[in-house]
Amino acid sequence: MSEDFYDVLGVSRDASEDEIKSAYREKASKYHPDVSDDPNAEEKFKQAKKAKEVLTDDEARQAYDQLGHDRFEEAEKRGGFGGGGAGGDPFGGFGGNGGPFGDMNDIFEQFFGGRQRQGNATRQGRDLQTRLTIELEDAYHGTEKQMTINRPERCSDCNGKGHPPDADAQTCSGCNGSGQQTRVQQTPLGRVQQTMACPECEGSGTIYSTSCSACHGDGQVMNEATLMVDIPAGISSGQTLRLEREGAPGENGGPNGDLLVEITVESHADFEREGDDLIYRLPISFPQAVFGDELEVPTVDGAATFDIPKGTQSGETFRLQGKGMPRLRRRGSGDLYVYVQVVTPESLNEEQRESLKAFAEAGGEEIDVSEGFFEKIKNSL
CATH class of the missing domain: 2.60.260.20 (Urease metallochaperone UreE, N-terminal domain)
Structure with a gap:
């Protein structure tokens, strides 16, 4: 049993194509026979290259994931898959719904439908x-x-070509220089012909004597x-x-x-954002809530003033139109919503205590200001 292609490159099974190519380049720089002292470098380099070819071809990768490593290689030996392209007997061993072949239409589309890849396109x-x-x-x-x-x-x-300008070039014997290989497979649906990039020259139609030392042939x-x-x-x-x-x-x-x-x-220290609107929480004192006041609040573009009316309750919201976020690629802006919170002082001096006691008595309330007056205010708001 040879090593799974994902394990060869050291990537997860949901790795992106860029992650796979990056992992391949790391392996290539480590095991390229021209630079590595590892006695098995050449074999490891070939394994990494093959793993990259299969896992960066969408059709071949789908087949590999569904068949598994061993059955994929068996199909490849029978001529079913070629160097990162998909073909062969795609129906052998497929499970799924609708009988031993699964959904025939889906399988046909997966392996033979859609636009064929042109090797040198x-x-x-x-x-x-x-x-x-x-x-x-x-x-x-x-x-x-x-x-x-x-x-x-x-x-x-190498200007992305994968080989030095002076490398010797030979016509690829696998495709006779066309960059493509055509295979005909017998399936339950009849004979199916598939054209794919030649795996020997990777679609270029030419084999070069040496690879670029900078990119190891990847371009x-x-x-x-x-x-x-x-x-x-x-x-x-x-x-x-x-x-x-x-x-x-x-x-x-x-x-x-x-x-x-x-x-x-x-996240911002002062504002919460909801779409194009901003929210600001403004603490005010009990006298400001009772008598009203003109207050200043921050906006992202500087300060703004607005009037707190008499008798404002804790939790009330005031809207400052157009003071929110600009609307993306549209005219106008959202709004700034100011949530008012009445803050109760934690301690009182003697004069404050007497004044509030007089306030409570004027309202017909008999209450111990030092112990429960502000708690009652908070609970009533």
Whole structure:
């Protein structure tokens, strides 16, 4: 029993294609026969390369996950799979609903349906994903943020070709230079023909005598890139910005993919956010609640004043229109809601105690101010 492809690369079974390629590059740099002293380096390098070929091909990976390692290799030996492409007898051993072959339509679509891959065709690179954390003020005003990421880039030593310019080139014997192989399989649905990228030359139609020492034939290297991200005013946590052509390099001269930046807006010490609205909790004194007052409250864009009316109760809410967050890519702003909380002092001097006692008696209440008056106020509000 040979080693599972996921174990060969040291990745999880739900690893992304970028994670698989990154793991392969690490293995290649460690076990490439030109640089490694390991006596089994050549075999380990071949295992890592094969694992990468299968797990970065969507169709082959689906077959590998469903068949398992041993049955996948058996099918490959029978000509069922080739170097990261899917073919062969895909129905043998498949379970699922609807009999021993499962859902025939689904299986047919999985292995033979859809657009066939052209080995040397130009293809756009994959989109990459990352995250960026910003402050509430950045989301309010909109800004430009600098970020640094590690990403795959086209190898500058070989211009993404995977081999030195002076490498000897030979026509691939596996595909006679076409970059493709065609296989015909007999299935319960009849004879099915599948065209796939040649596994021997990886679709190029040419075999080169040496691989690029910088990228070990992969055509890509991991580099650190510093980018500027335009943050639009009003953006919220969980929303994603797309940076065009900042993703992984394309294949065979194709354009780069995009970089998707998921935004997280940090919590703020003063404000809570609900959509485009902001919430501020304002403590006021008992006299301010009774007699009213003109108060100043913070906003993200400076202070604002508003009037507290006489007889304000603890828990009342006041709306300051247009003082919330800007609406993303729309006109106008949300509102600022001010929640008022009446604060009861923890201690009183003699003059305060007498004044409040007189207040209580004027209202027809006989109460011990020092022990229970403020507690009664809090409970009544």
